[in-house]
Amino acid sequence: MDEVRIIEIKKSIFEDNDKDANNLRKELRHKGVFLLNLMSSPGSGKTTTLIKTINALKGDINIAVMEADIDSDVDAIKIKTATGVQSIQLHTGGMCHLDAEMTRQGLDGLDLNNTDLVILENVGNLVCPAEFDTGASKNCMILSVPEGHDKPLKYPLMFSVCDLVLINKMDVAPYFDFDIDKCKEYIHMRNPNAEVIPICAKTGDGIDKFVAWIKTNILQWKEGK
């Protein structure tokens, strides 16, 4: 089995996370690194989605991945084995989210030369990660069909802060009472500007649209939009 670097993240000492996040965003712009923060509930399919997406992107874009988890290194190993891109595991030691300083500790463990895109797979949690700006260029979240279409009603902040919502596990929609129109309506109640892309990471359906979204957003970001 492949081995990956594991970084034990320390608790931040910075009190003003918003300020720190803005500083990190500026530093990343200076380095030409687009940081995508990917959030979701546990088990919504973040890692599988990333593997399919990275394999579709890696010919055009140099990618590195930071996998945040309370424990275990299974995700970073999976990513490295399945995609070959630079991948590290961040252990949060029980902490339920990453803030900008913790994200910086992870970035310090990566070689950012010739890296265009860093994807941060945040801790599986719909509550706390939404409260902390990581310094990311864009926020994206995955809601999976089995979780139900009412989640934007119950976890409003998460949907408010995300530029893109991927609706995953569309292949099992016939077995669940999931109303995608209601789901989109609830998402747009929280965030009228959020884009929504239905996908199935297992079969690869819709991954091309996510890939196009990433390419477009990196391009616009490079142009300073």
Added chain:
Amino acid sequence: MDEVRIIEIKKSIFEDNDKDANNLRKELRHKGVFLLNLMSSPGSGKTTTLIKTINALKGDINIAVMEADIDSDVDAIKIKTATGVQSIQLHTGGMCHLDAEMTRQGLDGLDLNNTDLVILENVGNLVCPAEFDTGASKNCMILSVPEGHDKPLKYPLMFSVCDLVLINKMDVAPYFDFDIDKCKEYIHMRNPNAEVIPICAKTGDGIDKFVAWIKTNILQWKEGK
């Protein structure tokens, strides 16, 4: 539509939650009220499981329910409409968990005369609720099949603190790569004493076993075991 009482939970001022939780447990024992703390990820089926379970239990046991959510009152209304038992909604105002003092604020909003069992549906989150003793007599969690059998590796504390793990959505197991034997093995790595009951809240399969577990545990608790 039925209306339910909504309690806006305030942040605790107690510094020693473990001490406060032990005090609350003593008070509840004095009142003869068994408190069951139910935790899970968002969308694992807590409310549906509760509705089926309460309807099977309510002839024998007087039950009240506290539904904790960051926002919305859909769950408390669902419980009240579908079961008729006393049900209140706790709004956490963005907070990701309940501790003992916050649980007490909820209990103060219930009529506990002639109540044998209070079920607390905690905030949907596998991380933070595991860190705070609510004063409950027993902790129970739901892991649903679509979340994957590896969750005890990634969220160790949650599985360590639970006396019972319900594995829900067993009806869709054929559509997911879910290995129940591996799941049980991982759960018991975290907590050798945890009981595991596979259920399907939608069809009602296995709810009889959860009902029996609750009855046995209340009986043992009343006998001081």
